[in-house]
Amino acid sequence: MPNYTFSVNGKTVTVDAPADLPLLWALRDKLGVKGPKYGCGIDVCKACTSHLDGEKINPCVVPVSEVEGREVTTIEGLAQGDKLHxxxxxxxxxxxxxxxxxxxxxxxxxxxxxxxxxxxxxxxxxxxxxxxxxxxxxxxxxxxxxxxxxx
Known part of the structure; x- marks a missing residue:
């Protein structure tokens, strides 16, 4: 399987995954980032809403291959230390x-x-x-x- 390197909440990560693996599963299952929730898997409920390069996305329908070299922000990345957004x-x-x-x-x-x-x-x-x-x-x-x- 190929490797994909990108940033999650300011930290560079590398994921070994099939190109079509939804980013949601890369985040949750491979990286342990549990903030984005699985609801529908088809971009309807939007429980997984996160940001990609500052823009709103739904990682349940974004393949991990599309985030190579980019910045993903989840709910875990909003706060600055102990200071909430x-x-x-x-x-x-x-x-x-x-x-x-x-x-x-x-x-x-x-x-x-x-x-x-x-x-x-x-x-x-x-x-x-x-x-x-x-x-x-x-x-x-x-x-x-x-x-x-x-x-």
């Missing part, structure tokens, strides 16, 4: 999580949105397609607004 802080302040399963992906989608739009409208927030089975969408919206105000 403003979106993570807002999530805690707004008590967003219930079961918490989708929250890493939700947070990564929110970070991507706030990178592009400093003060998103409700319509822009509603364009986030990540599924929350617990239905905490109102608190997610409030957390995004709160984080936007801090950033």
């Amino acid at each position: 403003p979106v993570q802080e807002a999530w805690l302040e707004q008590d967003v999580a219930q079961c918490g399963y989708c929250q890493p992906g939700q947070i990564m989608a929110a970070v991507a949105l706030l990178k592009k739009t400093r003060n998103p409208t409700d319509a822009e927030i509603d364009e986030i397609e990540n599924v929350c089975r617990c239905g905490t969408y109102f608190r997610i919206r409030e957390a995004i607004r709160s984080a936007a105000a801090k950033m």
Whole structure:
């Protein structure tokens, strides 16, 4: 099998894997990065949302061969040491999580949105397609607004 070298949360890693192995499985099974969750495997639920070179992706449908030489950021890579990212802080302040399963992906989608739009409208927030089975969408919206105000 070929080797693929890329960066995950600021650290260079090498993975021995088939070219078509979804990045999600390289992260979770080969590298032990458990933040991105498996939900559907077909880019629908978006529980695995992460960033590739600063852009939002769903690693369940991105082959590991496509990340060679690139930067992958997962929920584990947002905090700077003990200092949480403003979106993570807002999530805690707004008590967003219930079961918490989708929250890493939700947070990564929110970070991507706030990178592009400093003060998103409700319509822009509603364009986030990540599924929350617990239905905490109102608190997610409030957390995004709160984080936007801090950033």
